[in-house]
């Protein structure tokens with residue numbers, strides 16, 4: 032109007048225009064900020080989940096995305112070389128056809144038990160699709176909902192088993208009911224290891240990230256004397272396997288929970304992998320042919336990693352030298368765990384032979 036009549040611009044309208052522009056600018060900035068926040072939230076959940084799996088770990092899942100096996104009719108059967116070639120051809124020709132599904136199996140624990148080794152070995156199986164990072168869905172990110180959880184999973188074909196590992200699930204009080212609410216048929220795997228060695232391994236990891244931390248010996252006992260064991264100290268609490276298992280057994284039958292002997296996973300990985308494949312109803316494809324003992328590492332390694340022709344050992348944070356712990360303290364902790372271990376042997380029907 033001001034231009035047509037030659038009058039000075041209406042100050043009120045000018046101000047309104049300026050406020051409008053300011054409002055638009057602030058809205059855009061806020062929108063960008065929130066988009067960035069959400070993205071950060073998801074990536075953070077991965078980066079914080081594993082000490083040796085950087086953000087790119089989602090790529091473990093994706094790496095598996097070119098996995099060869101497919102069992103279209105959903106039944107487990109022996110696959111011929113022809114079958115494999117056909118499936119590989121189909122995958123190359125067309126877009127990857129799998130769908131993201133909620134997991135059929137979970138490695139629920141225990142921390143420092145050998146869960147990474149188990150997952151890395153299992154992903155050699157063409158009928159397994161495993162998420163590399165620890166999603167911590169049931170213990171930390173439950174509010175994100177099952178749709179979010181499913182979207183984290185690698186794509187899988189009919190008949191393939193989708194799995195993830197989050198060792199904290201075994202000790203998280205809310206997790207069993209939540210897992211049950213997702214699926215009553217889900218298969219659960221727990222890798223257990225002598226709770227005393229496990230505690231020292233756990234502490235070694237914590238100490239590597241916490242400069243100036245108090246000694247293992249002082250944290251393991253109440254009142255800093257070597258009298259009463261502090262069973263609520265996380266490295267010791269996790270080793271109360273019977274207590275944690277009890278909680279799971281109120282939601283799942285024992286037959287749905289498989290226990291991997293952590294020490295034997297190191298001394299005879301093929302044996303433990305055979306048992307896990309049986310438990311998952313899979314053909315025994317991963318055998319002793321897949322492993323070799325790496326003297327430098329002091330652990331079994333893969334002759335060929337999944338998706339590669341190269342030998343592969345686990346990273347530096349797996350199988351590291353433990354901090355020295357006073358032998359008297361180790362002795363006291365063995366005494367402390369003995370009744371708990373015996374109860375665990377009774378509950379599982381397995382003697383793990385921990386001293």
Ligand SMILES: Nc1ncnc2c1ncn2[C@@H]1O[C@H](COP(=O)(O)OS(=O)(=O)O)[C@@H](OP(=O)(O)O)[C@H]1O
Pocket residue numbers: 141142143144145146147148198232233296297330331332345348349350351
């Ligand atoms: N093949 C192979 N290579 C290397 N390490 C192996 C292997 N098999 C089992 N282990 C044991 O795995 C222990 C680490 O356990 P987790 O992978 O469950 O740790 S974590 O909870 O994910 O941090 C790790 O514990 P530490 O020896 O205390 O480092 C190993 O003893």
